[in-house]
């Protein structure tokens with residue numbers, strides 16, 4: 001699937017209106033394409049923001065109120081970006097271009113939102129770099145992170161930690177499924193190498209989890225658990241395209 | 243009746259032809275299964291050329307040389323992989339994963355790549371050894387998804403990262419001012435050979451073995467943390483950053 005086709009499908013994808021096979025193609029493209037995933041993340045962020053700000057407004061009769069809030073969030077964000085752009089003379093960011101109908105229909109579909117957040121989570125662990133959204137400073141946060149932060153999805157360090165673990169697990173589950181699909185096609189050598197390396201990773205995971213059970217304050221084990229979870233995801237991801 | 247006879251003859255002839263063809267294809271098939279293939283190509287380069295390689299299995303050796311061209315030679319073991327390097331405005335891109343997507347069996351591809359000393363080197367493989375020597379460009383990145391050794395010799399680059407799961411990592415080089423150096427393994431030995439007068443801030447973590455041997459650098463201002471699982475230290479002005487993590491192996495510093 002190419003970018004044009006992917007972007008065409010984003011709207012029905014949001015509405016959970018796509019055939020399973022097409023939806024899978026979209027998901028696959030999103031996991032590999034920065035550009036399309038970014039577009040989706042932005043939509044997902046606004047949807048999540050609106051949903052979280054007042055779940056009572058989820059019903060259609062309050063659509064006007066909801067739209068007002070969406071506008072406020074977007075306006076504030078655009079205004080802030082504009083200010084920053086003028087100050088730093090950086091190129092303008094992508095604009096928000098989706099319709100109210102898309103928002104309204106997507107708004108009700110909490111399930112879709114959570115699956116989008118899973119994709120966001122997967123993407124957070126796509127790059128094998130050390131830094132992540134929990135160690136970056138406020139100014140380095142992306143739009144989605146700020147939006148999520150504003151509605152309390154990223155708040156206390158404890159909540160952030162729990163969320164991070166959930167996201168990592170979601171990402172691992174995603175790549176795990178893809179590996180399961182590919183695995184039967186691998187030759188013996190590839191299968192053995194994969195299993196051997198996964199076993200080493202699992203050993204460390206068991207070790208750090210048990211350390212943390214004994215001493216939840218053990219910062220090094222917490223940090224290493226996070227690193228090894230990332231290693232596990234990278235191994236799965238790297239073998240999912242073989 | 244005569245139609246049938248003609249038809250039967252035709253079928254018989256076609257069958258014979260098919261059998262001959264099948265035999266020919268089988269022969270070609272067997273020949274290509276047994277044969278290795280050699281790939282060899284030169285690319286014009288510049289001082290800030292970049293090589294980006296994603297291999298599946300096999301060994302990759304990158305060497306700096308005193309020429310501005312990039313030379314790529316590869317031995318392709320059977321079943322022979324598709325190999326289509328691309329020159330994307332100054333970056334030579336080789337992606338064997340993409341070029342062989344969906345193929346169940348692909349043989350090892352063993353690369354010998356020669357690059358200008360100032361080149362940026364970004365190599366990756368699923369399984370197999372990676373080695374880079376004699377380069378001092380902006381970047382050396384070597385990543386093995388699973389198992390294999392990483393050997394980086396005579397490196398002067400300002401950003402270096404090496405990462406594997408099972409296997410050794412060896413770095414021998416000069417640390418640049420404000421440079422960034424990251425080494426990470428799950429199981430294997432990490433050995434770092436750097437000049438005694440190197441200036442860097444260090445975070446070295448070996449949680450399982452607690453085997454962090456600072457060697458000649460043991461006299462610096464070191465801080466042992468978490469019952470010896472981690473060493474944090476500063477050497478000289480400390481302008482470069484060095485991060486070393488070995489989940490189940492050791493970390494050793496050597497004097498260059």
Ligand SMILES: [Zn+2]
Pocket residue numbers: 002003004006029033034035036037
């Ligand atoms: Zn795309």
